[in-house]
Amino acid sequence: MNDKIVENDIFLKSLDFFKDAFPGRINQILKSKEEGKKIVGTLCLYVPDELIYACGADRVILCGGRSAPIEAAEEYLPRNLCPLIKSSFGSVIDQKCSKTKSCPHFGLVDLIVAEATCDGKKKMYELLNQYIPTHVMDLPQKPENQNALEYYIKELESLKDVLEKLTGNKITEAQLKNEIKSANKTRKLLHAIYELRKKDSPPIRGTEMLKVLQQMHFLSPDEFRKNLVLLLDELKVKKRENIGPRIMISGCPMASGNTKVPEIIEKRGGMIVVEESCTGTRAFWDLVDETKEPMRALAERYLKIPCACMYPNNRRIDQILKLAGDFNVGGVVYYTLQFCHGYNIEKYRVAEALKKAGIPLLSIETDYSAADTEQIKTRVDAFLEMLE
Amino acid sequence: MISIGIDAGAATTKAVVLRENEIAAYTIIPTGFDFRKAGEAAYREVLSKCSTGDSEVGKILATGYGRSSIGFADKTISEITAHARGVGYLIPAAHTIIDIGGQDSKVISIENGKVVDFLMNDRCAAGTGKFLEYTAKALEISLDELGMLAEVSKNPAKISSMCTVFAESEVISLRAQKTKKEDIAAGLIESIILRTTSMVKKLGIKPEVAFVGGAAKNPGIVKALEKALDIRIKLPEEPQITGALGAALFA
Numbered sequence: 001m002n003d004k005i006v007e008n009d010i011f012l013k014s015l016d017f018f019k020d021a022f023p024g025r026i027n028q029i030l031k032s033k034e035e036g037k038k039i040v041g042t043l044c045l046y047v048p049d050e051l052i053y054a055c056g057a058d059r060v061i062l063c064g065g066r067s068a069p070i071e072a073a074e075e076y077l078p079r080n081l082c083p084l085i086k087s088s089f090g091s092v093i094d095q096k097c098s099k100t101k102s103c104p105h106f107g108l109v110d111l112i113v114a115e116a117t118c119d120g121k122k123k124m125y126e127l128l129n130q131y132i133p134t135h136v137m138d139l140p141q142k143p144e145n146q147n148a149l150e151y152y153i154k155e156l157e158s159l160k161d162v163l164e165k166l167t168g169n170k171i172t173e174a175q176l177k178n179e180i181k182s183a184n185k186t187r188k189l190l191h192a193i194y195e196l197r198k199k200d201s202p203p204i205r206g207t208e209m210l211k212v213l214q215q216m217h218f219l220s221p222d223e224f225r226k227n228l229v230l231l232l233d234e235l236k237v238k239k240r241e242n243i244g245p246r247i248m249i250s251g252c253p254m255a256s257g258n259t260k261v262p263e264i265i266e267k268r269g270g271m272i273v274v275e276e277s278c279t280g281t282r283a284f285w286d287l288v289d290e291t292k293e294p295m296r297a298l299a300e301r302y303l304k305i306p307c308a309c310m311y312p313n314n315r316r317i318d319q320i321l322k323l324a325g326d327f328n329v330g331g332v333v334y335y336t337l338q339f340c341h342g343y344n345i346e347k348y349r350v351a352e353a354l355k356k357a358g359i360p361l362l363s364i365e366t367d368y369s370a371a372d373t374e375q376i377k378t379r380v381d382a383f384l385e386m387l388e
Numbered sequence: 389m390i391s392i393g394i395d396a397g398a399a400t401t402k403a404v405v406l407r408e409n410e411i412a413a414y415t416i417i418p419t420g421f422d423f424r425k426a427g428e429a430a431y432r433e434v435l436s437k438c439s440t441g442d443s444e445v446g447k448i449l450a451t452g453y454g455r456s457s458i459g460f461a462d463k464t465i466s467e468i469t470a471h472a473r474g475v476g477y478l479i480p481a482a483h484t485i486i487d488i489g490g491q492d493s494k495v496i497s498i499e500n501g502k503v504v505d506f507l508m509n510d511r512c513a514a515g516t517g518k519f520l521e522y523t524a525k526a527l528e529i530s531l532d533e534l535g536m537l538a539e540v541s542k543n544p545a546k547i548s549s550m551c552t553v554f555a556e557s558e559v560i561s562l563r564a565q566k567t568k569k570e571d572i573a574a575g576l577i578e579s580i581i582l583r584t585t586s587m588v589k590k591l592g593i594k595p596e597v598a599f600v601g602g603a604a605k606n607p608g609i610v611k612a613l614e615k616a617l618d619i620r621i622k623l624p625e626e627p628q629i630t631g632a633l634g635a636a637l638f639a
């Protein structure tokens with residue numbers, strides 16, 4: 001199908017730093033592993049990076065966005081399960097390339113720090129544990145409850161013990177504060193970039209931003225931040241003219257390898273200006289309070305993540321409405337993965353709220369296959385034609 | 389000058405010629421395997437129907453699932469936008485469009501021929517023309533017969549499978565249980581209506597309601613839909629060409 005992407009589109013040089021960083025990062029991890037560094041794998045934003053780094057370990061995200069590993073995963077997991085879960089699991093058990101697993105970073109991981117979010121992931125972690133030691137952090141399912149925060153702090157304390165045992169290092173308050181400070185710096189940089197996306201001529205497309213955010217929990221924080229600085233500098237002097245309808249994406253995370261829907265939206269002439277997603281605002285929105293006792297400050301910040309696994313989750317709806325206003329959004333594309341019950345069910349209330357606010361919504365439920373590409377194009381075309 | 393709209397649908401390709409904002413001719417042909425060939429054939433046929441030559445043709449606009457294959461079109465639009473425009477032209481009072489096509493089904497809210505909101509089922513055959521086509525086969529009857537049979541049923545069978553493949557085997561086991569043919573037919577139509585009405589209700593029903601697409605030519609389905617929605621439905625004279633007409637209007 002003829003795509004309508006604008007001609008003479010500008011080119012962002014600094015994006016290459018993110019793209020090219022992959023092999024270097026793998027080599028760096030391999031090297032530091034040889035030097036005795038422990039590598040921790042994570043699959044969710046509720047696991048505070050700061051603790052892992054403060055302990056002298058390194059971290060890589062293990063969320064799968066590619067469809068290739070799914071087939072292998074389906075020997076163990078039901079077909080009607082979220083593709084993100086299957087893809088992540090498939091990367092571990094599919095041992096095609098060598099004794100180390102098909103996915104280059106899974107083979108490197110000493111410990112997985114997982115979390116009790118959706119049912120599918122929790123049950124998958126039981127299986128995962130048979131391949132790689134997996135520590136599952138509990139999460140208060142009603143984060144606004146009175147004792148939720150205390151409970152979460154306790155879980156962070158246990159995680160701290162687990163990490164200290166793994167590495168043999170102690171996490172000192174000074175180190176933790178240091179890590180919090182650096183992580184906040186990264187968050188502030190992302191805020192500055194998103195600020196530019198509010199402009200009438202946003203300098204960066206959603207598809208480009210997504211590829212940056214997909215690297216956020218894979219690259220080392222220092223390298224990621226360094227690249228962000230370069231990106232921000234470049235974006236300050238660039239802009240995109242004649243953009244199509246301003247679109248917000250809201251919903252499930254788009255793990256590395258998964259860019260199908262944003263690509264369709266922007267190739268068909270839309271401009272994604274913000275994404276309410278774990279590969280979007282949820283990854284960096286709130287800062288950690290640097291003036292407070294660090295464990296408590298961490299807990300407060302991370303419990304604020306408005307994930308659809310939580311109850312109640314009005315804060316997510318409030319956030320969507322606020323972002324829609326701040327970024328002057330013309331329409332919202334509600335993106336869900338098949339069989340993700342949390343985000344699929346929450347869609348109803350989000351749709352209600354958007355309707356009330358007079359903001360058009362297009363809902364797309366999909367998986368990692370390309371089978372529905374043409375159908376999605378039709379809907380996206382109609383949606384963009386409606387917004388124009 | 390004339391303008392032409394071509395709706396390259398999965399099952400049928402439609403073409404409409406518009407002269408001075410009036411329909412001068414239209415045609416509906418089976419798509420077959422090749423969208424491009426079908427598009428060209430429909431173009432030739434519709435031109436000959438109104439005894440016009442290429443030189444008179446102004447703009448050509450393509451819509452429908454295979455719209456991008458119509459290389460000779462000047463522009464493409466989505467069928468949702470096209471149906472809205474076409475229905476708005478034929479039935480100015482329409483605010484809701486129900487389209488049960490061969491490959492997908494959709495409900496569109498419109499205001500003066502413009503899309504305000506829409507819902508689409510395109511992930512599987514459930515609730516589409518394909519569903520009826522397959523399941524009618526399991527009854528060894530044609531689609532038209534299915535509609536007529538259903539009308540005489542007093543006790544529609546309950547078809548619980550949404551999935552076309554499972555529904556087909558459900559039909560076979562109902563037959564084995566000696567359920568009356570007309571009751572199975574009515575059950576099948578009820579099942580597709582159920583899918584459609586849940587979409588309509590989700591979007592909100594605002595009269596007039598127009599029904600387009602191949603299924604709208606089946607009186608049994610029209611009746612069942614009217615009953616389920618408790619509303620009189622407006623049918624365009626030729627319910628299959630609203631997409632092509634809309635495209636021609638945009639040209």
Ligand code: SF4
Nearest residue numbers: 044045046117278307
């Ligand atoms: S969507 Fe929820 S469970 Fe998934 S990564 Fe985000 S916070 Fe974690």
Ligand code: SF4
Nearest residue numbers: 082084118252337340
């Ligand atoms: S997308 Fe949904 S189902 Fe999949 S892992 Fe995340 S919360 Fe669970």
